[in-house]
């Protein structure tokens with residue numbers, strides 16, 4: 001009897017240690033290796049001190065100097081179950097060399113959302129990207145702010161200041177919470193700090209990176225606020241000329257809380273958002289694991305595409321992470337080039353970032369190899 005109790009106690013203790021270590025790992029940021037062009041790192045709490053010391057306070061990486069060129073802001077990891085969103089931001093910050101203008105990159109925009117996973121989604125805690133020698137693990141998080149930071153959800157989330165009503169869980173969705181308010185909830189404070197950053201740094205162009213299910217209507221698209229429409233339409237034309245199918249979606253005026261709508265309305269920036277197609281967040285997917293995140297290949301979606309249930313072409317090749325990141329990187333190139341052509345006095349220029357074709361040819365690993373960043 002005593003032996004059984006002892007075995008049971010050891011089992012419980014091992015489980016507690018195992019889950020405890022897993023929880024602790026989920027609270028530590030994975031290392032990033034900024035390029036030598038880094039001029040400084042500030043915390044988001046510089047723009048709203050209420051975030052200081054919380055799980056939402058996050059690094060803002062700044063490249064280049066104020067030299068009269070454009071200031072551009074890239075937001076990755078608004079939704080931390082959309083890996084191309086933050087892997088594209090990591091790739092940019094680890095490789096960019098600014099020649100004119102300033103690049104601000106927030107790779108973990110909702111850092112609280114990276115510290116947990118959405119219950120019921122079966123997402124893996126990490127996935128590996130192959131490097132020339134070895135692999136580099138990356139974390140996967142949630143669409144929503146961690147409930148440890150904001151709880152409980154209301155029955156109905158009432159967006160401020162519009163009064164728009166959404167489901168309660170969306171009160172923890174950063175991309176329904178812009179522009180945020182000085183007295184808002186925790187997620188609204190993150191939105192408020194980003195809005196303040198855009199104002200105080202006089203950001204000319206915002207590029208908010210996302211992914212969505214292949215059956216979602218706004219997909220393989222650049223969404224643009226009215227002020228950014230010239231720039232985004234030029235970028236979409238350029239992308240199509242290079243054989244990359246992108247749709248141009250005007251930011252709906254009556255759908256509130258989204259970055260492109262509220263940053264466009266509440267600041268002077270050109271607000272854009274990009275979506276790529278990610279089966280690992282799709283409702284029709286089958287087995288969910290780290291392979292699915294990277295390969296983007298799911299047999300249920302191959303069947304769904306055959307009966308026209310997807311909004312993007314989808315076949316046995318899947319839509320791998322390198323294609324999704326490549327599309328974000330291609331859009332980044334074209335948006336900045338279009339902005340610079342339309343505003344030659346405030347042009348931005350950079351090197352070090354691969355083209356879409358280079359990324360497909362070489363894969364992601366050579367651009368994310370920590371050994372190249374001593």
Ligand SMILES: [Zn+2]
Nearest residue numbers: 079082210211
């Ligand atoms: Zn998203």
